[in-house]
Amino acid sequence: MIFIASGGGILSFNTGFAFWVIVSMVLFLYVMGKYALPPIVKALDQRESRIKESLESAEIALAKAEQISKDNKKALKEAEIQAQKIRKEALEDAEMLRTEKIEKAKQDAEKILVNARNTIEQEKKKALVELRNEVADLAIKSATLILNSELDQIKNKKLVDNFIKDLSTHI
Amino acid sequence: MTQIVRRVVVALLFLLVLNPNLLAADSSENNEPVIDVMGKVVDHDYFEIFNQKIYLPRIFLVEGGLHFYRNTQSAIESGEFQMVDGTMIRADGAPVSIDFSITSHLLFVWFGMILTLLITFWASFKYKKGTGGDTEPKGSGQNLFEVFFVFIRDDIAKEYIADNKHTKFVSYLFSVFMAISFMNLFGLLPWGASATADLTVTATLAAITFFITQFNGSKDHWEHVFMFPGVHPLMRIILTPVEILGLFTKPFALAVRLFANMLSGKIMIVCILGLIFIFTEIFGPMVGVGSSILWVALTAALYILKAFIGLLQAYIFTLLSAVFIGMAVEEHHHQDHESSVAMTKDVQI
Numbered sequence: 001m002i003f004i005a006s007g008g009g010i011l012s013f014n015t016g017f018a019f020w021v022i023v024s025m026v027l028f029l030y031v032m033g034k035y036a037l038p039p040i041v042k043a044l045d046q047r048e049s050r051i052k053e054s055l056e057s058a059e060i061a062l063a064k065a066e067q068i069s070k071d072n073k074k075a076l077k078e079a080e081i082q083a084q085k086i087r088k089e090a091l092e093d094a095e096m097l098r099t100e101k102i103e104k105a106k107q108d109a110e111k112i113l114v115n116a117r118n119t120i121e122q123e124k125k126k127a128l129v130e131l132r133n134e135v136a137d138l139a140i141k142s143a144t145l146i147l148n149s150e151l152d153q154i155k156n157k158k159l160v161d162n163f164i165k166d167l168s169t170h171i
Numbered sequence: 172m173t174q175i176v177r178r179v180v181v182a183l184l185f186l187l188v189l190n191p192n193l194l195a196a197d198s199s200e201n202n203e204p205v206i207d208v209m210g211k212v213v214d215h216d217y218f219e220i221f222n223q224k225i226y227l228p229r230i231f232l233v234e235g236g237l238h239f240y241r242n243t244q245s246a247i248e249s250g251e252f253q254m255v256d257g258t259m260i261r262a263d264g265a266p267v268s269i270d271f272s273i274t275s276h277l278l279f280v281w282f283g284m285i286l287t288l289l290i291t292f293w294a295s296f297k298y299k300k301g302t303g304g305d306t307e308p309k310g311s312g313q314n315l316f317e318v319f320f321v322f323i324r325d326d327i328a329k330e331y332i333a334d335n336k337h338t339k340f341v342s343y344l345f346s347v348f349m350a351i352s353f354m355n356l357f358g359l360l361p362w363g364a365s366a367t368a369d370l371t372v373t374a375t376l377a378a379i380t381f382f383i384t385q386f387n388g389s390k391d392h393w394e395h396v397f398m399f400p401g402v403h404p405l406m407r408i409i410l411t412p413v414e415i416l417g418l419f420t421k422p423f424a425l426a427v428r429l430f431a432n433m434l435s436g437k438i439m440i441v442c443i444l445g446l447i448f449i450f451t452e453i454f455g456p457m458v459g460v461g462s463s464i465l466w467v468a469l470t471a472a473l474y475i476l477k478a479f480i481g482l483l484q485a486y487i488f489t490l491l492s493a494v495f496i497g498m499a500v501e502e503h504h505h506q507d508h509e510s511s512v513a514m515t516k517d518v519q520i
Contacts (some may be wrong), residue, residue: 025284
């Protein structure tokens with residue numbers, strides 16, 4: 001009794017109802033498949049492919065960056081070696097220059113010393129000659145003074161000549 | 172602790188306001204059962220909302236002629252039709268060939284479809300504008316939509332339909348999943364009904380899956396149904412009928428599984444709530460009201476279960492549809508045959 005309530009039991013199949021369901025279902029599926037879902041599918045596919053692409057390109061970029069950093073490191077190492085070499089060379093050059101300079105200075109000093117000695121020697125000789133002349137003059141003057149008082153001219157001359165002879169031999 | 176006591180007291184007050192005796196007395200007057208369980212689950216010629224019945228149009232096909240009426244009442248009043256034992260027949264006794272009437276279940280089928288369409292078009296509009304396509308999906312609505320869509324596409328369609336043939340079926344699977352989910356969940360609304368608790372609806376849905384499966388069947392699929400490569404010819408006498416039967420048992424299982432699950436949930440809820448009225452009838456109003464705490468709690472638990480089952484059954488229907496379609500469209504590779512034949516030979520030895 002309960003099972004036939006309102007025109008059919010719970011297990012009955014209603015053809016008219018099924019017809020409506022099929023018609024609306026086909027319409028529903030058509031609209032969904034033709035208009036509603038394609039933009040979503042397209043957008044999602046696009047997004048997925050873009051994400052995939054960007055991941056791939058990121059990987060490539062990462063590899064490139066790694067390569068670049070490796071290259072950089074290598075270049076840096078090379079540059080360091082180069083710099084060290086240059087520094088070493090510069091040091092050597094400087095050392096050489098220094099020794100050269102010292103050598104030159106020593107030589108210069110020596111030269112100056114020799115010059116000075118020569119000059120002193122010459123000056124000494126000059127002074128001696130001057131001194132001799134002076135002494136001679138003085139002697140003559142004093143002798144003159146003495147002889148003027150005691151001797152005549154001939155004796156004087158003889159005396160002076162002897163004196164000078166003596167002087168020249170003595171010196 | 173005091174909060175719990177307060178809540179129980181408030182709940183009791185609410186229950187005392189209800190008068191189950193009144194309702195029970197009303198129905199027991201005219202020899203009807205205390206509570207009409209089947210009446211709650213079968214199709215109706217009216218749509219009920221806020222206890223108001225909106226009578227729906229009736230369309231009858233009798234002996235090749237279509238008859239339209241605004242509702243059952245006007246069909247009877249016109250004198251052309253009469254109600255005998257709850258079924259409509261023409262006044263001269265000719266039975267209705269096909270009843271094309273708009274029924275409450277049909278309305279819920281439509282609601283499910285319309286809601287699906289609205290949500291999908293809303294999401295579609297968002298994706299078309301670039302949100303989700305060019306950028307990440309924005310807002311909980313779109314995210315939730317995408318969760319479902321991507322789940323259906325990747326975990327159901329792509330998983331079970333091989334050889335990249337799934338793209339063709341994603342829209343069907345998604346549409347069916349959403350529509351069935353909504354139809355299932357409408358049964359949880361106070362005056363709602365699960366359209367899927369109607370065998371006609373589930374059978375029709377299963378039939379659509381069946382036709383899609385068969386129309387997209389590959390050569391291998393039909394070969395396996397009729398020919399059985401690698402099996403002794405005499406075995407075909409047994410296997411071919413079994414396979415042909417199998418073509419139809421698959422959609423049958425689909426239809427019955429969804430129907431029975433949704434119907435049983437509804438019947439359980441109506442029965443357990445009906446116990447309040449039955450207890451009132453048998454033991455008096457005090458027992459009825461007192462025990463109602465238990466029945467309401469049980470119903471609430473069942474409601475949660477039913478909400479889960481509603482989604483679960485929609486998922487199972489979609490999943491099995493995908494599995495059946497996947498089995499039909501799959502193209503077997505020859506190596507598999509040879510290896511499987513070799514395997515059977517090995518086993519025989």
